[in-house]
Amino acid sequence: MLSAVVDTGYNSTRLCIYQVFPNNTFRIIGSTKSFLRLGEDVKEGYPIPEGKVVEAEKLFKEFKKVIEKKKVGEVKLLGTSAFRYASNGPEVAKRLSDVLGVEMRVLSGEEEGVFSFLGTVNSLPVDSGVVFDLGGGSLEIVYFSSREVREVYHFRLGALRLSKELKD
Template identity: 30%
Template structure:
């Protein structure tokens, strides 16, 4: 006998806002299945406002209200039973973040939680991450967003240490990441990976998922450092317009994919990782899993 319920996750990031609707299928004497039903991405770049002027602009505030009202209607149409909405780096730092949360609650009945970097990393860890982690190997998990990068070291299948850094793709585009922040990330990685003979980086985030999809070997779920470097040099040699027209990248992906590659390449270099594994997971998937566990 099957029990099927619909769950939804809303991920309010610095570069985009996403709604994931999933079927949660319970079976007798079998593991629960999580099947993605629909994913909607709205390119509202909150980080551009917040990281520059410290607050969400009136224009983007209205776009957020419109998006949340649409998400509420879609959740109703899909007969979603449970949902959770989480906001990350941009909303954390916005001086009017709490005000926007209240307005959205009043206009759409969507309740938003502003979560910190530690909670963000914990939610992502609740995904299918453990399906790619082997207990006899050491991994540096790197989740790159528009406003921050979360790093977690796994050894013997367990979390050893985790930290969030204010280094993100939108911040880099706005020239808001100075050398001291890179040094802090470098020092942290070198300190915690020192002594391990071999490290594999696990990458997550919209940009690395897109990079894997664009790779010629469609079935590939990992890339070498050299693959990543060659891909970076190829993209960097193209203009923004060429990335949109020739490669078919979305306008809000064509610019941030370059700094994303820079972050992944630096973390691979500093940890002496030869490969990056990409399980194609993100915060939305983790929200669904953690929501299910609490319900």
């Protein structure tokens, strides 16, 4: 069975298609990434600009073509910091959900950290440590031991967000 994840956030949007096996293991079939920068001009409480939303809708239409061509059975649509910070985040999430026909799940900062942790421990032979996930609009830090989350910290700063603020 093929599954897909569309992860869209402050800086970039990625489509990954996976082949999922009966034992719940998987392998990546393909991946594409676009630097939409939905959050580029978004200060907390301000909207994602309409031009960026239209650009995202066009990209999602292209993603939908790929998903349909590959006959993907399951699609997960995730939104991160751009949707958490923007005043129109829920409306933009709905518009993009409508394009793909899948409801977007907007992750909290803590959930985003847990997903980063899962990606790390399921791809590396590590037992304990710290995961840093620096995105375009947020930073998540996850402390773990015995391959289990112990603490998650979420900060409202990211590479694109900081570079913008340093220019202002």
